[in-house]
Amino acid sequence: AAVSEPAQKCCTENIQPFLASILEELMGPVSSGFTEVRSLFDKEVNEIIQDFQKTNDITKLKENVDQLMNLPFNSVKMEPCYLKVNLLQELLQDLKSRFKVYHIDFVIQRTQNFMQELMENAVYTFEQLFSPSRQTDSAKVATIIEKVKLRVLK
Secondary structure, eight states: OTTHHHHHHHHHHHTHHHHHHHHHHHHHHHHHHHHHHHHHHHHHHHHHHHHHHHHOOHHHHHHHHHHHHTGGGOHHHHHHHHHHHTTHHHHHHHHHHHHOOOOHHHHHHHHHHHHHHHHHHHHHHHHHHHGGGGGSOHHHHHHHHHHHHHHHHO
């Protein structure tokens, strides 16, 4: 009870007025990282479509979809997504000194983990939605892949 009122006053005067601007500043790199995840997924599925349209090979299509399932764990391909979030390092340095924010690396790592998790969910959903369609006419497969991709991106 003795600490509650001074703590409430401190938060109200020294932290709360800055929260909206801090959140806005931090969301820039976070949003660009998640946008990069979306773009990477879109690009990879487009490559699958193009490859299938060239070859019309269902076996190769299955291999490509299987490779897509490993995308969240492909550090080389995911690296551009992660780099977008590394900008938080600079932004959080100012917060560290002003608000005693520690564990900056933890914030960045958790954000990158969420990005990987988002990609895992995207490729899993893609595979689940596309899997029943593999037995259809090969002339329709590219269209089906595109529709499934758009559904996942939605």
